[in-house]
Amino acid sequence: MAATPAWPPRSAPRLFVAGPLVQDAQVTIEGGQAHYLSKVMRVAPGDAVILCDDETGEWAGEVNSAGKRDVVLTLRERLRAREAVPDFWLCAALLKKPNFDLVLEKATELGVAMIQPLITRRCVADKLNAERAATIVTEAAEQCARTALPQVAAPVKLETLLRDWPESRALFFADETGGETAAAQFAAHSGPAALLVGPEGGFDEEERALIRAHPMARAITLGPRILRGETASIGATALWMAVSGDW
Template identity: 55%
Template sequence: MGARASFCYRSAMPATPAWPPASTPRLFVDQPLGPDAAPTLDGAAAHYLLNVMRMKPGDPLLLFDDRSGEWLATVADASKRALTLRVERQTRDRETVPDLWLCFAPVKKARLDWIIEKATELGVRRLQPVITERTIVERVKRERLEAQIVEACEQCGRTALPELADPVKLPALLADWPAGRALLFADEAGGAPLARLDAPAPAAILTGPEGGFTTRERELLLQAPAVRRMTLGPRILRAETAAIAAMAAWMAAHGDWRAAGEGADAGAADII
């Protein structure tokens, strides 16, 4: 008998769609979440979900509460101005962010918003406004900054909100500085590259206002035991650029960027 070819036929099975979908809305709720919780949303959040996202009963969304991590929920009931949700399951624990503070002199409105947004995305633990001699913006609208923090956390996937401290004058900041926390002073007059400074967590970064630090402030800073002078390169940077450049450099050297990369690689290998 002649050899017979053997064929194996497989029915084409559709791939199971990801759940929840990547487009699932993600919101911060200032109330405890847990299994079978039924939070109610109204106001701006409800308006966004009902009138912008056009959500209806059964639609999924992700919630985080800055306490217990992230949770998958579905819309249980929707009226014209409010939604009742049903929490289904936890999707992530509350993250542990690197112990890095950003101490910054407040700048003009749009640029201040940019500092808050990007520092939150990069993983800062504490945001500390510092009033210096050349600070133009001395009154900070806390509610506005808190809204920027929440929005940035919703967009970047954070489950832990950074702490927002009240503004403090530079001499008071230095007088109450905690022992054991390095203070990286981004000095436009010079300093050492971050790679040559001993500044792992716990640490903080200090950046100045549009006009920079005064001579008196620089002398005060250089007398403080915790201060490490850090250079950010040969070019003059805007105040907001300096803050984010310094944070990015620290996160790459001492933060959680490498751990995140290793986790992503391991996850990809598991899927394969």
């Protein structure tokens, strides 16, 4: 006798929607998400769709109807509560659009709690499209089965970030001129933390001196090679997650 297939299947599409979601509620999906479900994934009545709301967690919904303009589901079961993520911020200088898009995507996949874009003197960009950034992190969270979206803050100048920095949060500064070994510094720390990464051309000397003078800043080295901004952000975040136990 054949085994009963698992429900919902692991291949079920996954979407973030507005919450809060509750047991047995009917949820109507419209717009681009409805097009994705009906035309790309070709869902039909009885199929499963996984919904997350960044509040209550992850739910299995059953498709009631799938039309051209909307898809209607009934929530059958809560699969997981909203996950707890490490209290880790990524403070990354703005880069060229494709490079910063990569930072947003991979930081989400790696589990950061917040992404703080920075404006520094050598930045090639000084603006961030908030709607585009939200779409990137949401799609990344859907892809990696994350149930908690990272916060993407509005860009701020480096001087503003340092002036308003919380006294309870360590600020690990990826300094290409040298510092303590990142892995050792991460392992020795417990509590809220953040990583500060510069732009394509790095911080200038005045900015570097300002950072090093900050009481919560800790200069770290990411190895013998000069890394691109997106590489430093992704690599150091992965290292933090490995050392802190999230991996």
